[in-house]
Amino acid sequence: MSETQLITFYFTLGLSNDEILAFLKVQHNCNISLRTLKRRLKNLKLFRKKGYSPINQVATYLFKDTVRQETIRRLLKSIDPVGVEIRTRRRLRRRQYNNKGPNYLWHVDSYDKLKPFGIGINGCIDGFSRHIMWMKAGRTNNNPRVIGGYFVDTIQKIGGIPLTIRADMGTENRHIEQMQVFFRRDTGINIHRPAFLYGKSTANQKIECWWGILRKHNAEFWMNLFKKIQDDGYFNGSYLEKALIQFCFLRIIQSEMNSVVLEWNSHNISSSKNSILPRGKPLIMYHSPEIYRSNDYLISVEFDDLEIAREECVFLDQECPCDKDVFELCNILLNEAAVENIPSDPYNAIDVYLYLRNKLSCLL
CATH class of the missing domain: 1.10.10 (Arc Repressor Mutant, subunit A)
Structure with missing residues (x-):
């Protein structure tokens, strides 16, 4: 650019x-x-302070309705010191999360809330910066070769691997584990730090926390939409209907997730009591760690090693989001109906789904 x-x-x-x-x-x-x-x-006519503000933001600013959490905490301590002391004694003492810098530790996990409808999500987050390394929706999030493909694509994009990867005890992470160990075999870098860590989901806190963000900004809508289709009797969980869901909605879901990730990576993260990580924008913290007095722990990977790993992966075709035979048949039916592209609006995509479902029910 x-x-x-x-x-x-x-x-x-x-x-x-x-x-x-x-x-x-x-x-x-x-x-x-x-x-x-x-x-x-x-x-370029790019101004930060020009333009209209929502009326609720203006009202909040004028009437000072916003109160910081810290202010409320101090007021409660002054008004009810005994009650605060009792609650403090019973409070769960959480461990502090520490991460030395970008690419020191990545957290990988899968999100299964849309899985009953044929869509599996897999993601990875950098523990230091909270920068999203990949966030992919696909036909599966159980195939270790597919997850390995996400990993290899990310390595090629950023030019290396992290020092350590943490994931849950699942077979879908097996290929990533083997590739990570393979890439680090002769580096001699921080040999006392393991290349891969398995643990409980409760210990994989950074990515687990982010699933809550994804649900609020993206997944909740789709869960409700697909549940409504199911409750209305237009989805029975069959292989064909899952393929139709993938054909009609998968690309829309991925596009919306990309927007959520972009917004997340460029927003300001506030400080946390149980973390000693810096505050700032994930994008800045990941790419410019020197600003935060940290170092980048990225380990470069040889081209030949990357090609060897690539041969063990499966790369899903974003242009063919479902079973190939179903994909070709759906395109034929849409061409006959003079529908050129799947609508980007979810509710219009429902009409396409119902049309294809009825047509295929008559044919099969």
């Missing part, structure tokens, strides 16, 4: 001027002054 495109991209992500300058310098070897950046933004 050109310098102008980079400035526009980082501005739309919500980065401050100082963060944009740091990113241009560190990631793109582009040195410009703050004055030059402000002039470029003005020429």
